[in-house]
Amino acid sequence: MRLLLISSIFISLLLGCSSPKTNYYTLNSAPIPQPSMGSKELRVMVGPVSLPAPIDQPQLVIQGKDNQIQVYEYHRWAGSLKSEVGRVIAANIARELDLSNVWNFSQSTQTNYDYQIFIDVQTLDSKPADSVVVDVLWTIKPAASNVKAPGKTSNVGAHSGLNSQVLMGRSLVREPVASTEIEALIDAQSRAFAQVSAEISQSLRNK
Secondary structure (H helix, E strand, O other), X not given: OHHHHHHHHHHHHHHHOOOOOOEEEOOOOOOOOOOOOOOOOOOEEEEEEEOOHXXXXXXXXXXXXXXXXXXXXXXXXXXXXXXXXXXXXXXXXXXXXXXXXXXXXXXXXXXXXXXXXXXXXXXXXXXXXXXXXXXXXXXXXXXXXHOOOOOOXXXXXXXXXXXXXXXXXXXXXXXXXXXXXXXXXXXHXXXXXXXXXXXXXXXXXXX
């Protein structure tokens, strides 16, 4: 009886000392529709994506007080943050421009595309119950095969009036965070990158 009691206490101590559950997160976006067979619509590759070193981690990184950052060990991205950013921007551009041939660089082996969009995230400041601030530099570059050579006619512009010029832009977005919950923070980050996508899409329309 005494041995059984000691064993029960030992098991309880082990259970009490077990690590907290790890939660995994993704940014929110609607999926990109499958392209129809023989589709001739504009083809866009999003990425690669670059991030500041402090936030390029598997864990969520949160802004604390006095310019400090907190790494949430048990709150992690389901994939890499670079891949998540590329995925949601690609999905939102597809929705904004009503396209299906939009790919995320880190998740695609596609080599035939008309334009590539390079994403350089300068800032991703996330403060629970406060705000998310995203500062992104982006570059829209035509594929090498679409650049007009001297004396030749370029086929750039056949889709949506686009041309062969490289276009660079910057998006600075601030989104409120409704609460201290991690889900509220992820939702604000998703809305911020959706706004970045909308500004890139508008530039694609106006090129």
